[in-house]
Amino acid sequence: MTFTEDKNGFYINGKKFTPDDAPMVRAKVGSFQHWQVVNATGELHPMHIHQVHFLAYAENDKPIANPVWLDTVNVPYGGSVDVIMDFTEPVIRGMSVFHCHLLNHEDKGMMAKILFE
Ligand SMILES: [Cu+2]
Secondary structure, three states: OEEEEEOOEEEEOOEOOOOOOOOOEEEOOOEEEEEEEEEOOOOOEEEEEOOOEEEEEEEOOEEEEEEEEEOEEEEOOOEEEEEEEEEOOOOOOEEEEEEEOOHHHHHOOOEEEEEEO
16 A cells, blocks of 8 residues: 655545545455555655554565564655554454544545455
C-alpha cells in the first residue's frame, strides 16, 4: 500500500477515503499477508490498523534488528516498511479500517477499508 498526498488531499493507493467505499483489501481470517507500506510523500505517516497487529521486519528494504508486534508503525518519508499482517485471531470479523494515524491526514482521506472474511 502507498501513501500519497497533494494539495487536494491524502490518499492510500491513489484513493481518497469516502464512507461508502467498497473494501480496498479482503483478508481471510486465519491467514497472514505481507504488506509493503510505501510513503511516497515528503513527510512521515504512521500507518495504523484496527483489530489486528503486524510484525514490522524491514525499513527501507533493510532488516529491522529486533522486530516487534505493533498496531502502528512510522513509515519514513520517501521510504517503506515491510510488515507481516496477522489475521489469525479467530474473533476478527467484518469490515475494519487502516489509516494514517495523524488525524488531519485521516480526515482528508488517508484511510481505507479492509474486510475480514
Ligand atoms: Cu499521514
